[in-house]
Amino acid sequence: MRIALGLSYNGQAYNGWQSQPNGNTVQDKLEAALGRFATEKISTLCAGRTDAGVHGLMQVVHFDTDIVRPENAWVRGTNTFLPPDIAVQWARHMPDAFHSRACATSRRYAYVLLQSPVRPSVETGRVGWVFNPLDGDAMRKAASCLLGEHDFSSFRAAACQSLTPIKTLHRIDITRRNISSAQHRDMECCYWRFEFEGNAFLHHMIRNIMGCLIYIGQGSHPPEWMQQVLDARSRDAAAPTFSPDGLYFMGPRYDAQWGLPDHVPGFDWLP
DSSP states (O other), X not given: OEEEXXXXXXXXXXXXXXXXXXXXXXXXXXXXXXXXXXXXXXXXXXSSOOOTTOEEEEEEEXXXXXXXXXXXXHHHHHHHTSOTTEEEEEEEEEOTTOOTTTTOSEEEEEEEEEEOSSOOSTTTTTSEEEOSOOOHHHHHHHHHTTOEEEEOGGGOOTTOOOSOSEEEEEEEEEEXXXXXXXXXXXXXXXXXXXXXXXXXXXXXXXXXXXXXXXXXXXXXXXXXXXXXXXXXTOGGGSOOOOOSTTEEEEEEEOOGGGOOOOSOTTGGGOO
């Protein structure tokens, strides 16, 4: 029997998604919890791996098992053995043809950025941070050249295992929400939310794009610089990799035939 799970997690305490010898990854914690609930070893495959410090709002995994349990039992039972910063949101019995990674038609990420003269405190690890004001129009103009199919080598980490740097970005949305600052009434304080959707992403691709967008938003480079970085097809041409703190994997999209949730649990509370 093939089971699909929707999983959310705060990535601050973990060395990313993928299992490692030290056991301190989200996959390690999930498989340990599944093993205790099912009383057998279970191996999972995910829709998209996340780096250390990156959060997941709807990571989708699948696994095969001979254990027969109701769908809601997989949710409650697995959560019993998970740490408090990881939770299964839903479970579905799936046909054998379903594959969490191969069947995904696109993947979605959001980056939440705090613009403030003072670094975050209670939001540490949950938002990125800049203290200089950003130009939203300049960032949107720069982002537009990334839409479509391109060679994204300039935004690819050296350790990337993807077979090709050619990916397709369907959507980049950049929005701003102002917040009041009693301590700094003369300063601009706001949240920026950057949303990305594409067929697939390279290792560190979004964080490297974020570094470039912030350079442009702060006026260090004009919007046209993004096209130059893209055309260079060299990691040396781009900005440094930005912090993982505000990056959220919002999950994959699937064709309606699979009947899986498309709404991202927890997405509504993001700034």
